[in-house]
Amino acid sequence: METKQISKAVIKRLPRYYRYLGELMEDNVERISSNELSKKMHTTASQIRQDLNNFGGFGQQGYGYNVHYLYTEIGKILGLDTIHPMIILGAGNLGQALANYVDFEKRGFKLVGIFDVNPVLEGIAVRGLEIQMLSELPFFLKENNVEIAILTLPKNKAKEMADILVENGIKAIWNFAHLDLETPDDVIVENVHLSESLMTLSYNLSKYRQEHVE
Amino acid sequence: METKQISKAVIKRLPRYYRYLGELMEDNVERISSNELSKKMHTTASQIRQDLNNFGGFGQQGYGYNVHYLYTEIGKILGLDTIHPMIILGAGNLGQALANYVDFEKRGFKLVGIFDVNPVLEGIAVRGLEIQMLSELPFFLKENNVEIAILTLPKNKAKEMADILVENGIKAIWNFAHLDLETPDDVIVENVHLSESLMTLSYNLSKYRQEHVE
DNA sequence: TAGATTGTTAATCGATTAACAATC
DNA sequence: TAGATTGTTAATCGATTAACAATC
CATH class of the missing domain: 1.10.10.10 (Winged helix-like DNA-binding domain superfamily/Winged helix DNA-binding domain)
Structure with a gap:
């Protein structure tokens, strides 16, 4: 259709x-x-x-x-009348912050897994979910229904993991990593480039200064 | 000019x-x-x-x-050749995540203060800065040179604090709260509405499903 | 019914793309 | 010099705004 x-x-x-x-x-x-x-x-x-x-x-x-x-x-x-199972890749500060966003669950975005590379984090509970190792991700994706993957990993790791996500049939990525993912056309990527947003702010501030102070 | x-x-x-x-x-x-x-x-x-x-x-x-x-x-x-002193209002998960963003400092965005309402957080160090109480904010703004305020507070508190920021001459707000701030024209607001970004992703996912599965 | 306000077509405005002369 | 590629003007495309007939 x-x-x-x-x-x-x-x-x-x-x-x-x-x-x-x-x-x-x-x-x-x-x-x-x-x-x-x-x-x-x-x-x-x-x-x-x-x-x-x-x-x-x-x-x-x-x-x-x-x-x-x-x-x-x-x-x-907007698709808010259905449940969207999500996983977070990257249990750093940002990953944990997103995991704890109450609003998301209210709108049907349900966190079902959180992953990281750092063995120190393994087993630590975030919002009732134990952090798992990224090496377990392919298995997890085969066993569980996941719709959206949230990428809060550093650049290199994000690139690598995006490939694994695509291979395992994930169709939606919410990308916080500072790169443009190269994914097939049928994979939906929504980017949140925080540093670019901050630079836009900085630009406007500089421009304002130029126009008013001088 | x-x-x-x-x-x-x-x-x-x-x-x-x-x-x-x-x-x-x-x-x-x-x-x-x-x-x-x-x-x-x-x-x-x-x-x-x-x-x-x-x-x-x-x-x-x-x-x-x-x-x-x-x-x-x-x-x-983009104004990245100068130092931009910033403060964070809201030392929750997101505030702390942003405080720990290494990239920002590299580009001249220098965190000089972090504030919250929660007394439990008072004095806890985040990136070498002790969390201060929001009640101290007006005094802090008078004593220190601050360019950018990062708002990671809940809606109501964010609205209230935005007014205080404006009163104290802050000209740039990076707003993560789920509301549109009503500020004077000379105040630059850059919004990051995470839930809206996630809804956009959800929309695209739903649309894709409709077009391909049915 | 009369007034209000939508749904939709037409007009305008702005942003993107194409083309090409200028020039390194 | 000849080839490459910019800077910039003109053409196209898309998005926003205005207008108004339809209709509740």
Whole structure:
């Protein structure tokens, strides 16, 4: 089944809509118009309507959007209505931080394994899971249903492990390593390049200084 | 001084150029053409030349770009040639993980303070810095030169602290909290919304499944 | 019904790619 | 010099915004 191609820009905005709708629900707001929402989100009503209409007509003329309904629908679109078993490769500071993110489990992202190379870490429990050695990974992948692998290993190790993940049929990698993974087309890679984000901040700061101090 | 407006898309790509050029330097590559680089980076030579020419003519006809020179110049553009004193607000898992990121210090991002609300953490050393109480933050900001504040606090606390940061003249916030900070125009906010990144991955996974399994 | 607001088409704006003259 | 490759202008493509008929 081939679905209509939806632009990356739209997809990147969906989680933000989801977040705002969640907040509206917390505030017991029942319905909202694209215009009101656009003001809250500092965007245009037109963009909101265009974005949502990629997925269906969730609103009603003269009424707007039902907050709860829209929240649920966007949740479905984002795949938050199913459980996603995840493993973490790299039990360093970042790996452990991600393991302890409560929000993820709430949204269906369920941690089922955590791995590292460092023998010192073996057996230490993180969020109720004992850290395993990366050498056990291929066996683990064959025995367990894993959807998403989180890569928080150093560059070289990350590259090596990505190959093993692909060989064992993993189709989604959340990559925190400072490299672009070379994976087949059917493997989904979502990168979080923290240092690049910090450099962007640094750029904006420098530019601001140049424009205002001199 | 008003500089020509450079699009966000271009700026977001700069750190990636910087990373690739760094790798080329490690491999002792002296010069590279936009065409070669475009193949490595899976982009177009045209885009590379356009991007770079926003900042100046770094190349030479018939020769290409000198890797070391271009690396240095992009570093300067990104503000990596100066020291940026940073503080971390929130000494939880993520805060500590970021504190221990070796790469940051290498690029001039120098951690000078780490804060939390939890009294249990007070005085515990992270990367040689004792965790301080957030109540001491305003005083600390008055006494010390701080450029960047890293926010790894929960939502509510983050909102509150952002106001204190702004009041005390902080001009750059690296925000990991799950909210959009409402700050004055002259405050630069760079968001890292991890859960939104994970949802994007989840969306792509769901879409892939729909297109291929059914 | 009248007013509000969507869904959707058309217009505009911006970003990417192509092309090529300039020049090393 | 001839070949290579940039810097830059022009063409294309895509995304955002505006407008408005449809309809609740």
